[in-house]
Amino acid sequence: MPEPMSEHAGLDALESAAVAAQVVFDGTPLTIEAVAALARRSATPALSDAPAFRARITRGMAFLDRLLQEDGRVYGVTTGYGDSCETTVPVARAYELPVHLYTFHGCGMGRLLDAGETRAVLAARLASLCQGYSAVSPALLEQLAAFLAHDVLPCIPAEGSVGASGDLTPLSYVAAALCGEREVVHQGRRQPAAEALAAIGREPLRLRPKEALAIMNGTAVMTGLACLAWQRAASLAGLAATLTAAAVAAVDGNPYHYDAALFDAKPHPGQQRAARRIRMLLGDSRAPRHASRLQDRYSLRCAPHVIGVLEDALDWSRRWIETELNSANDNPLVEPDEERVLHGGHFYGGHIAFAMDALKTAVASVADLMDRQLATLVDTRYNNGLPANLSGATGADAALNHGLKAVQIGVSAWTAEALKHTMPATAFSRSTECHNQDKVSMGTIASRDCLRVLELAEQVAAAMLIAVRQGLALRLRTGYALPQPLRPLVDRLQEAIPLIVQDRALEPELRRLVAQVRAAQW
Template identity: 60%
Template sequence: MSLTNTRTDTAPACLQLDGSPLSIEQVLAVAQRRCRVALSLEPAFRERISAGNRFLEQLLAEEGVIYGVTTGYGDSCTRAVPAEVLGELPQHLYTFHGCGLGRVLSAEASRAVVMVRLVSLCQGYSGVSWELLERLVWLLEQDVLPVIPEEGSVGASGDLTPLSYLAAVLCGEREVWVAGERRATAEVFAERGLTAYQLKPKEGLALMNGTAVMTALALQAFARTEYLARLSTRLTALSVYALDGNPYHFDETLFRAKPHPGQAQVAARLREDLHAPATPRNSPRLQDRYSTRCAPHVIGVVADALPFWRQLLETELNSANDNPLIDVEGGKVMHGGHFYGGHVAFVMDSLKQAVANLADLLDRQLAQLVDTRFSHGLPANLSGASAARAPLNHGYKAVQIGASAWTAEALKLTMPASVFSRSTECHNQDKVSMGTIAARDALRVLTLVEQVAAAVLHAVCQGVEQRSQLAGAAPLPVQLAAFVADCREQVAPLCEDRALESDLRHLCGLILQRHWSLYDAR
């Protein structure tokens, strides 16, 4: 794998695929159209792909029996398919799996699915043809994306139902996204002079019998989580200042006594944001409430888990995860269960619990900010109205209720999906991962947490400004002042009550786009 710029200086870089490992960020760059994709022209790579397909055809000619090529699928593997209709078998595989329901994946998620499946097939164990890889690259380059329903996968044998929509689109069927419009695939192919692809032996299985959907969604969830951990740290620093809190809770020596690396990193970022001086012999204000004092311990769980989650997800991404796999050098077909998405399910189940705790943390900080019993001199509900207008205005009262509702929903969704295995397909698939459901749950939790973060961001900027105007207030540290100034370019202060929905939606969009550069990526 290598990145090269094959167009003008302003064109996206091009990711050359040759079976080498890719990172989460590289896949997401393709999914977000910040990077193009091409197959490596190295002869060794092309030969590795072609050799697997040749071996499969040789085996078919010599022995005549290959699972999923000359037999039925799953529980039907003992049923031989007559030679005269073998060519129809892959079509039947994607056809009978065309029963997905629910909302459809976004264009970005669909692009990520195509990319993740392509990366897996480039490992050279799936017995597919070079032409199939070229077709997948064509979809990405032309931005012709399969319309994929979210629901219907149990996460083993992989994402069969959602991935059937990718296989069907390659064959000119079902629907695609083109320039934001949902259209019939056959129409779009005809306009672009492309004939429908004819799936070769095992290519239906190779496309569908893997973990591409759950992995693609998990990569998106990982990136959003990493950003939310940093944003939660910045919001905590702002809350500490607005609440006139104790900055010495984040003392470097204190965190050497409990040396979780991510937790210490969060504390260091808070010290940097707050410009906390050396801790005195005994703080004048002893102990703040847990939602600020223990913030490094809550956010630190995410920070410490991120490297482990990355390892599991990038291993899954760069794996061959269909069945059976082809060992050309050993001259054998290997039947196994690499389509099982247990690692992805575990990451998503643990991630959504850790992220929901960020919502709970931020919600508790907001509860302090709006309550005069705990806010140390801030106006009730952070209202910005004048004294004469104060009886009419309620500031962030409803926003805090909303944040509490979003937090409750996020916490409710932390039930692990992976423990709800269901025996399916005549008990052939009798233990399944539920990885795709776990990933979908995680993305929903992330959306709710981002909403809580948007609410706290709006409110804490107001609280910081109100604190800085009080007599005896410490100067607002430069880094926090610059951040608040940028936020004020996005949303205005709340003086008279106004409906804040549009402000909050705008902030949610900025969070999703990672608008603010927060700390560094270390």
């Protein structure tokens, strides 16, 4: 391919190698790519043993211990939780309180997070706790790191968080598993957490005062999912531009719609990137070329403008996601150097919520773009002489075969569902927990919605791979002069997808292509 999938989608060779080797948790910033690498197990985690890092963690823990000895009043340590913050808990029973917190939050519902999502959640929580503001013990950090290293994955139900006070209910399954309770998946088998701990040679953790709160009262679920969503969206943006170039060639469209001078006149950076990719695949945009229309339809001509919105959203949303990832986002914070307890609301997931609502809308719009491109490719009124439904059948068989007719219907359904999910989750804040949590972010719902929209958009992209493979092959039959930069893509399409001559059930091919799209292999 002439240029990388997207300026967002890849790392340079040195950074990629560094991420692939090891991700060190020491309170210094992690990238989205690092979390994604841990999620797919292409990187290994390591908890830093640097003396300065360990000393900071220990200072926060020791300060909290002194407060307890002095009968200091600390939310969630010597008080109840949430609206129960006026309830005093005797210091002598402070060690019992964390168990109650993860126990009564064991009410999650819905599907379980998959393995990659769960690893991303563990990584996000460990990154936050390593900032050194949570007054947790080194033993807790070591247990979390061991879960990541040995792939011990708590069974986390996806539903039950309003995104403030953090991801309490889903993260209760992490806290409980660290203590040997509830279930995990380890070595491909769902089993009791205590059994998996024994298998990796570790004892169940006994949480210290505030440690359940430190694990649960934060944004790790929405943020971990957001990291994965961002990477998939970046990959999709690059693929959508590639598919656009292929679709333009298949309908014998106009390459001059992507001229650099056009996009210098309206210089949104993401729009310029999308146009450049299309232009590089189609060749010289100034070369004279016969086309049946002076201007192609919007789904082709305006593709950089649609994809560019997603590209530019990726730029600013990366900053927001990585800021959240590398923040102390529980409550209260314990400042170990000034020895202050800071009561606040950093568990509020508003930035992730808004980023995910915006990203899912931009992704759905790209899905809609690809849907319209596919509709153009299969329709003889608009495809400039290609067969109906891109059927490859000829002669007596032509009347029997229907090509991509049903695939186009499926794409329409997937696109409609993606667009339906763009209703902003942030708009549905509602008062809960005795009106203590009276304004909430809905960030975790937004992240889950974004992943669902991506799943549907990736299905549309898989169908488009089949459509452009078919359309280009049929166009080449007419003597079309293929732009040379497109040749590697055409060769790969021909190798990966057999030409559809006689009707065949395409589900297996679609599923295979979806998996490849999701893995950024196109």
